[in-house]
Amino acid sequence: MSHAPVLLAEAMDALALKAGGVYVDATFGGGGYSREMLARADCNVIAFDRDPDAIPRGAEMTAQAKGKFTLHQGRFGDLSPDEAVDGVVFDLGVSSFQLDEGARGFSFQADADLDMRMEREGNSAADAVNGLSEVALADLIYNYGEDDESRRIARTIVQARAAGPITRTLQLADIVERAVGGRKGARTHPATKTFQALRMLVNDELGELARGLSAAEGALKPGGRLAVVSFHSLEDRMVKRFIAERADAQGRGSRHTPDLPPERAPSFALERKRATAPSDEEVARNPRARSASLRWAVRTDAPAWDELEPPALATRAEAEWKKLS
Numbered sequence: 001m002s003h004a005p006v007l008l009a010e011a012m013d014a015l016a017l018k019a020g021g022v023y024v025d026a027t028f029g030g031g032g033y034s035r036e037m038l039a040r041a042d043c044n045v046i047a048f049d050r051d052p053d054a055i056p057r058g059a060e061m062t063a064q065a066k067g068k069f070t071l072h073q074g075r076f077g078d079l080s081p082d083e084a085v086d087g088v089v090f091d092l093g094v095s096s097f098q099l100d101e102g103a104r105g106f107s108f109q110a111d112a113d114l115d116m117r118m119e120r121e122g123n124s125a126a127d128a129v130n131g132l133s134e135v136a137l138a139d140l141i142y143n144y145g146e147d148d149e150s151r152r153i154a155r156t157i158v159q160a161r162a163a164g165p166i167t168r169t170l171q172l173a174d175i176v177e178r179a180v181g182g183r184k185g186a187r188t189h190p191a192t193k194t195f196q197a198l199r200m201l202v203n204d205e206l207g208e209l210a211r212g213l214s215a216a217e218g219a220l221k222p223g224g225r226l227a228v229v230s231f232h233s234l235e236d237r238m239v240k241r242f243i244a245e246r247a248d249a250q251g252r253g254s255r256h257t258p259d260l261p262p263e264r265a266p267s268f269a270l271e272r273k274r275a276t277a278p279s280d281e282e283v284a285r286n287p288r289a290r291s292a293s294l295r296w297a298v299r300t301d302a303p304a305w306d307e308l309e310p311p312a313l314a315t316r317a318e319a320e321w322k323k324l325s
């Protein structure tokens with residue numbers, strides 16, 4: 001069991017690693033990015049993962065790197081602006097370890113408790129499935145799963161749970177499949193988007209991404225590089241907007257005062273506007289790379305902007321979720 005790092009060479013090139021540099025691997029996972037950074041340059045790497053299970057995987061690297069590598073259990077949003085680093089890389093989503101260990105409940109490939117908590121704390125996916133109203137479930141599956149069948153799925157979940165709580169991954173996958181039919185010829189299982197939506201809610205993934213991007217902006221030195229690999233359009237849109245707004249030299253005071261000079265100097269410079277997608281060869285080798293996209297930018301010497309607000313999506317589901325917690 002291992003995790004094949006996605007867009008590895010492309011992300012490393014984006015970081016433009018240099019000897020003596022200090023780099024943050026915001027999402028350690030199986031350590032593929034950290035290992036490559038340490039191999040490519042005589043640099044220091046500070047890594048984070050919010051999942052306690054990821055931490056022992058860094059023990060060997062810590063021993064071999066002789067003080068040049070540290071791994072912290074924690075959220076990347078907690079990265080301190082006092083760090084002053086030369087690069088921050090995010091490889092979002094879940095690792096193959098999390099997916100393959102059925103007991104974590106991230107995958108419908110194995111029967112397990114409907115858990116999905118990266119930190120193993122707080123309310124689980126089962127709490128959401130059994131505790132949210134039908135309207136909130138539909139809101140969640142539509143906005144975070146981007147699934148047009150959200151209402152039908154929510155209705156079927158609510159009907160099913162009237163007979164008893166939904167506690168298992170395969171139970172939920174069957175319910176979703178029953179709601180929408182088999183979707184013949186589809187490349188993905190019909191429950192994929194519902195599982196994604198639940199995972200995002202349970203782990204506050206968009207809120208974390210907003211905090212993480214702002215934390216990186218605060219910690220990067222002038223000339224330092226931000227690189228983000230995302231796996232679905234909601235994340236990618238957030239990253240794209242974050243970078244584009246902060247790199248906009250034409251930025252206006254506001255749309256109501258278009259003639260005013262920019263209020264804030266650009267905190268990033270954009271050298272490549274378009275996202276980088278994996279090669280066909282990588283996708284053939286690693287199907288998980290299929291939806292990946294990399295964006296990167298270079299920090300300027302302007303002060304960091306105000307903290308990014310996550311998009312107000314699935315507001316009904318988020319409000320009910322907060323009450324459950």
Ligand SMILES: C[S@@+](CC[C@H](N)C(=O)[O-])C[C@H]1O[C@@H](n2cnc3c(N)ncnc32)[C@H](O)[C@@H]1O
Pocket residue numbers: 003004005006026027028029030031032033034048049050051054074075076077091092093094095096118208209212
């Ligand atoms: C796709 S994997 C990273 C894989 C890694 N690049 C590699 O090559 O092995 C994503 C990892 O990020 C972690 N993660 C997700 N959100 C996080 C957050 N807010 N803070 C810290 N770690 C997070 C997950 O627990 C998971 O282990």
